[in-house]
Amino acid sequence: MSKPINFVFALLLCALSVRCSGLTRIGGSKYYVSSDEHTYVEADLACQMEDNMKLAAFETEEEYLQFNETMNNWGISNTESYWLGGLRLKNGLWYWTSSKKRFDYSTWSSNEPNCGSIVVCCLLMGKSTTEARNWQAANCCTEHLYICEV
16 A cells, blocks of 8 residues: 555656656756766767657756756755756857857856857856856857756
């Protein structure tokens, strides 16, 4: 009799946005936060292999703040950098790779985006000394942790 109760309890926890089997549901999306570092392209491929996910795209402030609050509640450090699914093309505009839409929302760190002489830049949710993890432009060939979404 305890097995059905445990199963129902596990489903209830998943429905309440508690981390389940490495994937976490927040609103209408599921997220996976990596524990290993990859380049941007490698991270994107790793997401596709993880339940056919994509690098995370936070297209609204509400979605981004809710995700940050969840990371804080889990005790995930804000001293790491994570790839997100944003890309600056040589036309200088930033796009979400999953939807191919231009950014309508952004939360850049001070002096960002700053790609320097790099033609194509990728989006990091960067290290921060504040609770909010602001965005940074980065060389796509550097290795960082990453966040997947489906």
